[in-house]
Amino acid sequence: MDFLLNLAPHLINGIGLGLLFALIALGFMLIVGVMEVINLAHGSLFALGAYFAMMIIGPEPQWFGSMGEWYVGLPAGLRYSIALVLAPILVGLVGMLLEYCLRGTYGKDPLFGLLLTFGAAMVIEELIRVFWGSGEQVLQIPAAISGAFIWNGLIWSSYRFFAAAFAIAAIFMVWLFLERTPYGAIIKAGAHDSEMVRALGINLSRLRLFVFGFGVMLAALAGIIMAPIWGLRPHVGVDAVIPAFLIIVLGGVGSFGGAVVAGVLVGLTVGITSAYASEWSLMSMYLLLIVVITFRARGLFGKKSVLEN
Amino acid sequence: MDANTGIKAWITRPMLITFAVLVSLPFWIDSVGLYQYLGVEIVIWMVFALGYNLLLGYTGLPSFGHGAYFGIGAYAFGLSQLHLTQSVWLGLFCSMLFAALGGAAVAAFLSHRRGIYFALLTIAFGQVFWFLSIKWHTLTGGEDGLLNIPRPDLEFGVFSVSLDSNQALYYFALAMFVIVVIGLWRLIHSPYGTVIKAIKQNEMRTGFIGYNVWLYKWSVFTLSASIAGLAGGLFSMAQESAYPDVMSLHASGFVVMMVLIGGGMVSFWGPVIGAAVYFLARDMLGAATETWLLWYGLMFMAVVMFKPEGIAGAWQGFVRRRDASADAEKKPVTG
Numbered sequence: 001m002d003f004l005l006n007l008a009p010h011l012i013n014g015i016g017l018g019l020l021f022a023l024i025a026l027g028f029m030l031i032v033g034v035m036e037v038i039n040l041a042h043g044s045l046f047a048l049g050a051y052f053a054m055m056i057i058g059p060e061p062q063w064f065g066s067m068g069e070w071y072v073g074l075p076a077g078l079r080y081s082i083a084l085v086l087a088p089i090l091v092g093l094v095g096m097l098l099e100y101c102l103r104g105t106y107g108k109d110p111l112f113g114l115l116l117t118f119g120a121a122m123v124i125e126e127l128i129r130v131f132w133g134s135g136e137q138v139l140q141i142p143a144a145i146s147g148a149f150i151w152n153g154l155i156w157s158s159y160r161f162f163a164a165a166f167a168i169a170a171i172f173m174v175w176l177f178l179e180r181t182p183y184g185a186i187i188k189a190g191a192h193d194s195e196m197v198r199a200l201g202i203n204l205s206r207l208r209l210f211v212f213g214f215g216v217m218l219a220a221l222a223g224i225i226m227a228p229i230w231g232l233r234p235h236v237g238v239d240a241v242i243p244a245f246l247i248i249v250l251g252g253v254g255s256f257g258g259a260v261v262a263g264v265l266v267g268l269t270v271g272i273t274s275a276y277a278s279e280w281s282l283m284s285m286y287l288l289l290i291v292v293i294t295f296r297a298r299g300l301f302g303k304k305s306v307l308e309n
Numbered sequence: 310m311d312a313n314t315g316i317k318a319w320i321t322r323p324m325l326i327t328f329a330v331l332v333s334l335p336f337w338i339d340s341v342g343l344y345q346y347l348g349v350e351i352v353i354w355m356v357f358a359l360g361y362n363l364l365l366g367y368t369g370l371p372s373f374g375h376g377a378y379f380g381i382g383a384y385a386f387g388l389s390q391l392h393l394t395q396s397v398w399l400g401l402f403c404s405m406l407f408a409a410l411g412g413a414a415v416a417a418f419l420s421h422r423r424g425i426y427f428a429l430l431t432i433a434f435g436q437v438f439w440f441l442s443i444k445w446h447t448l449t450g451g452e453d454g455l456l457n458i459p460r461p462d463l464e465f466g467v468f469s470v471s472l473d474s475n476q477a478l479y480y481f482a483l484a485m486f487v488i489v490v491i492g493l494w495r496l497i498h499s500p501y502g503t504v505i506k507a508i509k510q511n512e513m514r515t516g517f518i519g520y521n522v523w524l525y526k527w528s529v530f531t532l533s534a535s536i537a538g539l540a541g542g543l544f545s546m547a548q549e550s551a552y553p554d555v556m557s558l559h560a561s562g563f564v565v566m567m568v569l570i571g572g573g574m575v576s577f578w579g580p581v582i583g584a585a586v587y588f589l590a591r592d593m594l595g596a597a598t599e600t601w602l603l604w605y606g607l608m609f610m611a612v613v614m615f616k617p618e619g620i621a622g623a624w625q626g627f628v629r630r631r632d633a634s635a636d637a638e639k640k641p642v643t644g
Contacts, residue, residue: 119613
C-alpha cells in the first residue's frame with residue numbers, strides 16, 4: 001500500500017502528461033485523416049501557443065498605453081483564462097495560413113505535405129527566436145493553481161492536478177464535439193473518405209481549413225498547459241510532438257480511443273520510470289512502442305487505411 | 310539509351326563534369342570568398358545525401374531519422390580510433406559496419422510498413438538513437454560527445470599520406486565521394502535498381518510479380534544507412550569530434566531538405582546539388598543575417614509549393630522546353 005502511495009504522485013503526473021500528449025495526438029490525427037498530411041509543424045505550433053499565452057498573460061504588455069495598465073490590473077486568473085481561449089485561436093489562424101500554403105500539395109505524393117510542414121516548423125521556430133529570444137521563458141500561472149500541498153504525508157503539486165483535470169476535460173470536450181455534433185460527423189466522415197464527403201455537397205476546402213485550424217488549436221492548448229511544467233524554449237515543440245507521434249503509432253492511426261489509451265499508457269510508463277530511473281524516463285516510451293509494434297503492426301486499435309499506400 | 314555498354318555504363322558526362330568541378334574546387338574556393346573546410350563539409354554531406362536519396366528518391370521511402378546512422382558512423386569512427394587502433398580504414402569500416410547494423414535492426418521493424426507508419430517509425434527510431442547518444446555517458450560522452458578524436462595518416466601499406474591539412478582531407482573525402490557516386494550509379498542501373506524503382510511506383514504489384522519486397526526494402530535501408538555511416542565517419546574525421554547534434558530530428562530533416570531542394574525526386578544529381586546549395590546558403594545567408602534558418606526555411610517552403618521537383622527538376626524542364634522549341638523550328642520546313 002505504501003508502495004502504491006509513494007508511486008501515486010508519479011502516476012497522477014504520468015496520466016496528466018499522457019493525456020496532454022493524447023490531446024496533441026488527436027489534433028494531429030484529425031489533420032492526417034482529413035488532409036493526409038503529416039503535420040511536422042505541430043510541435044512548433046504547440047510551442048507558439050505557449051508563447052502567445054505568455055504574451056497575453058503578461059505581466060508587462062507595453063502596448064495600448066493605459067489600456068495595458070488596466071489590463072495588467074485584472075486578476076491573474078482572468079488573464080490566464082483569456083490566454084487559454086485567445087492563444088489557441090491565434091494559433092488556429094496561423095494553422096489556417098499554413099493550410100492555405102499546403103493546398104498545392106493535395107493530390108500529390110504525401111511526402112510534399114510533410115516536407116512543407118517541416119519547412120514551416122523551422123520557420124516558426126526561428127520566428128519564435130526572433131521575437132522572444134532563445135532563452136528559457138516563464139509562463140506565469142495564477143496563485144490558485146500553483147504551489148504545492150501536503151496530503152497523506154506526501155507533497156503534491158497543485159498544478160499537476162490542474163493539468164491532469166484540464167486534459168481530461170479537454171479530451172472529453174473533443175469527444176463530445178466529434179461524436180455528438182453534426183460538425184464532428186462531417187470531420188469524421190472527411191477523415192474516412194474526403195472525396196465522398198465532397199460528393200455529398202460539403203465544401204471540402206472549407207472543411208480542411210477548419211480541421212487544420214482546429215487540430216493545431218488542440219496542440220496550442222496542450223502547449224499552454226504544458227509550458228509551466230516543461231519550461232518554454234523555442235524547440236520545446238519537438239519534445240512534445242515526438243511522444244504524440246508515438247501515441248498515434250501505438251494507438252493506431254485514426255482511432256480516438258486508441259490515442260487516449262495509448263496516451264495514458266505512455267504517460268504511466270513515463271511516470272513510473274521517472275520514479276525509479278528518471279534519466280531514462282523518455283526512453284521507456286520508445287521501448288514501449290517497439291514492443292507493441294512488434295506484436296501489433298498497426299498499433300493497438302489501428303485499422304487498415306488509405307494512408308498506408 | 311546506350312548507357313549500358315562499355316565505359317559509359319560506369320562514367321557519364323555529368324559525372325565527369327561534377328568530378329572536374331570538385332577536383333578543382335580547392336584552387337578557386339578561396340578566391341570566391343569561401344574557405345577550404347567548407348569543401349570538406351559539402352562533399353561529406355553530398356555522400357550522405359546521395360545515400361539517403363537511394364531511399365527517398367529511388368525507393369520512395371521517407372526516412373525522417375537518417376541522422377541517426379550518420380551519427381552512429383561518427384561515433385563508431387571516434388570510438389575505434391580512441392579505443393582500438395588508429396587507422397582510417399579500420400575507422401571507416403567500423404562506421405559503415407555499425408551504421409549498417411543499426412540500419413538493419415531498424416529496417417527489420419520498418420520494412421513491413423508503408424506511408425505514414427513508415428515515416429513516424431523512422432522518426433521514433435531516430436529519436437531512440439539520439440537519446441542513447443545523449444544518455445549513454447560512458448560510451449558517447451553525453452551531450453559533449455567524443456572530443457579529440459585523432460585523424461590518423463592514410464596507410465597504403467608501402468607509403469602513407471598525412472590528412473592533417475584540410476586540402477588532403479578534402480581529396481580523401483572526394484575519393485570516397487567518387488566511389489559512392491559510381492557505385493550508386495551502377496546499383497541504380499542494375500536489376501536491383503529496377504526493382505527498387507518498381508517498389509516506389511507500386512509496392513503491391515512488385516510483390517505480385519514475385520519479388521520479395523520486404524527483403525528489398527530491408528536491404529536498401531541497410532545500404533543507405535551504411536553510406537550515411539561512411540559520411541558520419543568522414544564527418545568525425547573532419548570535426549575531430551562526434552556529438553549528438555548530428556542525430557537530432559533537425560539534422561535528419563536537413564538531409565531531406567537537401568535532397569528535395571536539389572531535386573532528388575527526379576534526378577540522380579539532386580542530392581549533390583542540394584547539399585551544395587544548403588552549405589552555400591548557410592554561409593552566405595549566415596554571413597548576412599543571424600536568422601538564416603528562417604530564410605532558408607521560407608525558401609524551402611517556396612520550393613515545395615511551387616517547384617517540388619527541385620533545382621534538377623527545373624533544369625530538366627528547361628532542357629525539355631529548349632529541345633521542344635528547337636524541334637519546332639526544324640519542323641516547319643516540311644510545311
